Amino acid sequence: MLEATPLGDGWTLRHDSEPIPATVPGCVHTDLMAAGVIPDPFLGLGETEVAWVARRDWTYEREIGGSPGQEQTDLVFDGLDTVAEISLDGRLLGTVRNMHRSYRFDVTGLSGRLSVRFVSAYAEAEAVRGRVGERPAAYAEPYQYLRKMACSFGWDWGPTLVTAGIWRPVRLERWSTARIARVRPLVTVEEGTGVVELAVDVERTRVEAPLAVEATVAGVRTRAEIEGAGGVVRLRVPDARLWWPRGYGEHPLYDVELKLLHGEDALDVWRRRVGFRTVELDRRPDAHGTGFTLVVNGERLFARGVNWIPDDVFPSRITRERYRERLEQAAGAGVDLVRIWGGGIYESEDFYDACDELGLLVWQDFPFACAAYPEEQPLRGEVEAEARENVVRLMPHPSLVLWNGNNENLWGFRDWEWEPRLAGDSWGEGYYLGVLPRLVAELDPTRPYTAGSPWSGSWEHHPNDPAHGTHHSWEVWNREDYADYRLSVPRFVAEFGWQAPPAYTTLRRALPGEELAPDSPGMLHHQKADDGNGKLERGLERHFAVPDGDFDRWHYLMQLNQARAVAAGIEHWRSHWPVCAGTIVWQLNDCWPVTSWAAIDGDGREKPLYHELRRLYADRLLTFQERDGRLVLAAVNQGREEWRGTLTLRRMSVEGEMLGRTEVELTAGARTVARVDVPRELTPLGPKEFLVADAGAVADSGADADSGTDADSAVVADSGTGADSGADAEGLRALHFPVPDREVPYPAPRFEVALAPGGITVTARTLVRDLLLQADRLDPGARADRGRVTLLPGEQVTIGVRGWKTPDAETARSALYCVETAR
Known part of the structure; x- marks a missing residue:
């Protein structure tokens, strides 16, 4: 052996x-x-x-x-x-x-x-x-x-x-006679039967030695003789349980073992886990352009994704436990797809094992990003060798559903002035449209391949055409207001995002002794984006006055703006399912402490965006959207059951007065979006009014902001410019404010804070918009179980806090921020 x-x-x-x-x-x-x-x-x-x-x-x-x-x-x-x-x-x-x-x-x-x-x-x-x-x-x-x-x-x-x-x-x-050099597993489903085909390559020291392989999976065993340098063994598993992405079913895995035998002596053994499922990529043209929809086990998906970068710039430090923690955070945010971005690595088995177990789909880029790559030697041979090795290495994992040729290089050739500079030199097209699709077709025909991200499917369309294939939306972050996400409906948004600083405690650890300011030396050094702070401030000033000299207020507003920006995009695009079939937020994680687009910072702390993703990627989502000049309420139901219920719409003043109310019946079929027209008499007028929609139990709070009423109605929704909603046992909520915050005459916020088992309870006496507990300010190890939440007068929310060593209500109040206190 x-x-x-x-x-x-x-x-x-x-x-x-x-x-x-x-x-x-x-x-x-x-x-x-x-x-x-x-x-x-x-x-x-x-x-x-x-x-x-x-x-x-x-x-x-x-x-x-x-x-x-x-x-x-x-x-x-x-x-x-x-x-x-x-x-x-x-x-x-x-x-x-x-x-x-x-x-x-x-x-x-x-x-x-x-x-x-x-x-x-x-x-x-x-x-x-x-x-x-x-x-x-x-x-x-x-x-x-x-x-x-x-x-x-x-x-x-x-x-x-x-x-x-x-x-x-x-x-x-150390080995004798022969060893297993490579096993290439093809795992498929044929009419309800799981099929595992193992193509085996062997290396020998003795050519004449008779060899055999014995393979087992799910109690099925078969044996085959090996002639020369390899052979194929095939197993059929009747009634194999299907592996599903999270939110669609269970994720059963089967142990596969293959032994290399010389007579009855085992020379070598290969073990992996596999899952039985089918995957397709529907790229058929339609009335809207060219689609890009993942189909798993015949089920069409709206992909709720995040982009993944190496979790440490020194990847050898990333342990199996750290991979598991980070990917459990992704699953906890409602994510069902992780895109491994092309400027990093082919990740370790620990990464893909965790995705298999958690039901996280993996979109795997080949490692090419944001550059023209020469196709001459010595690079060309290395590219083919690495692709062959890693395609076969990763094939057993059912979580892996898509191979992607590169990140942004096809787009760069067309739009970034590469073409005239190259003057005919090679730049990678031969990899993305030649070598890589050929290798995937040869080695792993069970999975689809796409040439790049973004990519429209052919040179007949612009590589980043939102109507065709995958789209990267970066004009908004770079130059526009995040409200402009609502101006287009891409078929699949593979990258978009908004920056924010990391958690306060992360900054304090990374910049010891520094007096924190947006432009302090350490803050600028840990901001790597071109004109990053300028883009942050221009993005903020469309909604708020940019704070001058108050770092804590700046920090809160920048994190809030990130959550709102991503919400504006995802809510809009999800409301257009099935035309838009997925969003992949840039990005889930960071590789060091930095101001970035991440939802989880370089120390592993969740930013408010993380909690926002939990809301945005929940199976059910309420969102106000404009359609043909009218305000509508979209009920997005990605669950497997029909959603039936009563929606309550209330037109409110910022002082807490109810100006109008109605109830409408909602029916949203499984995996569909239902839309309800907002009555014109309920449409808010001017800066002093806003609209609230609730699905579930609703308390008539806020009839008089100063009444001191103790309605104590549990609130489950976050809120923000445009439309917001939250998910909990009590119901969902969406809010619509017709003007930017800087134009809203918010009342001075009044709320009470009390300790509760495992956290704190906040009771509002006025409108309290985008209340956020920065739990790490209570204790470096503390974590809150939710992000921003808007309370109407009389409403109450309990925020769970773990890792808080010495709970105290006044300390908790000092770590609470809201829009009104940040104006």
């Missing part, structure tokens, strides 16, 4: 000829930090102090012993970052140049000093650029000239920390 010996211990890293202890898996930066050679680049301006690390060559070393008892010994690296020369006892084993591949070297009979010498990624990239010629890119760094995680060279949300190191596990494998 094949024996595997991990080689994680005993490594040293040479720094100025002096060895320091090294951790494998790891990287140069983390080892230098552990040794006290460099500061933490995440803190203050530390990133600039460690820039020299990326310009150096580095060597990892350790001793390895001999290999008695087996015919062959292989040295196996699951990941080397990136350009390296591997030697054992002074003998060169080989050179590598791709972070996204694994490597295997025959070291039979060898022992001694193992050396892995890494060349500076900058030196390699500049050498390749000299050979193939200059190519344009969105950033000045040379990331397109080597197969490495592009965002380690910096991005508009990430630091420039160009890593090197043994970033995935390394081991010795």
Whole structure:
């Protein structure tokens, strides 16, 4: 039987000829930090102090012993970052140049000093650029000239920390006669029967040895002889339970085991988990353009998605537990699809295992982003080799439903002045429209492939045409008001987003000793977007006066504006299902503490946007929208059951007076959107009025804002400009304010705060708009269970808080913010 010996211990890293202890898996930066050679680049301006690390060559070393008892010994690296020369006892084993591949070297009979010498990624990239010629890119760094995680060279949300190191596990494998070199599993469903087809490749030391494979799944067992270098074994699982995305059903997984046999002796074994499901991508043309709808097990989906970037700029630090925590946060926000963005990596098995278990669909970009990529050698061969390896590696995972060729490169060629600059040079089109679709069709015909994001499906349409295929909506963030999301109905919004600073405690940790201000040195350094603060302020001033000299108020309003902006887009696009078939918010997570588009900051704390996503991605959503000049209430029902109930509409004054009321019956079929016209007499007029819609129990609160009535009606809705709703057992709510907040004469807010079991209760005596508890201000480890909420006079909300060590009502009040107090 094949024996595997991990080689994680005993490594040293040479720094100025002096060895320091090294951790494998790891990287140069983390080892230098552990040794006290460099500061933490995440803190203050530390990133600039460690820039020299990326310009150096580095060597990892350790001793390895001999290999008695087996015919062959292989040295196996699951990941080397990136350009390296591997030697054992002074003998060169080989050179590598791709972070996204694994490597295997025959070291039979060898022992001694193992050396892995890494060349500076900058030196390699500049050498390749000299050979193939200059190519344009969105950033000045040379990331397109080597197969490495592009965002380690910096991005508009990430630091420039160009890593090197043994970033995935390394081991010795000792074996005799034969081993399993590769298993390519095709998992399908045929007329209710699950089918697993395993194409097996073997490596032999003895060509004449008779071999067989024995495969089992769900109690079904079969055996087949192996001729030459491989064979195929096929199993059928009657009545296989289907794997469904979260919100649509369960996610059953089946253990698959394949043994390689010589007679009755097991030589090697391959184990994975699979799930039975079908997936299609409906791209048929229709009256609205060209669709882009995921279909799983015959069910058409509105994809509720988030974009994923590497969760740490040093990905070797991301543990299985951290992946699980972050993806559970995604599932907890109602997300059912995670797009792995093309400037990062093919993630570890831990990531995809968690997605399989949680029912999270995975859209997998190939690692190309925001640049023209040369198609000459040495890159072309590396691209094909990495694609072949990773397609086969990831095939077992039922969560993986889509392969995508690149991020924004087809769009960049057309719109970013690449075409004239390239003057006929290669730029990646041959990968996205040639190599990659060919490989996916050959290796993994069970999943659809799309050439890029955005991509309209062909050059007959603009690559980012909202009427055709996938669309990236960035004009709004860069130049316009977020209300302009409502001006178009893309077929699938694969990227859009709005920035906000991270949690207050995250900033305090990352910028120790700094007096925080929007333009303080550390805040500016941890804002990587071009004119990021300018865009934040211009986006805010359309709705609020930008605070001057009050950082806490600025911080609250920027986080609120992010939540409102994303809400404006998702509510509008969901109300247009099935024309629009999905939204993928940029972005779920951060790789360090930074002002960015993320819903979860670099320390893992949820921003208000996170809680907003829980509302926006719930199965049921109420939202006010305009249709043909009329205000309508859209009831979005993505649940599997019909939604029937009574809607209560109330026209209110900001002082709490009810100006009109009606009730209407609602019927929204499963996976449909129902629309109700708002009576003209209930349409709010001017800055002093707004409209409330509730589905579920409604208390007539607010007839007199100063009456002191103790209606104490539980509220379940958040609110904001345009339309908002929330989900809870009591019902849903939407609100519509006809003018920006800066024009609304809000009353001075009055509310009471009391401790409650596991949190606090807030009771409003006036209109309290967008109340938010910043729980980390109570305790660095504290988390609130909800985001912004609007209370009408007399309404009450209980906010759960976990991790709060010393609860106190007055302390809680100091961490509560609302629109009126932030004007």
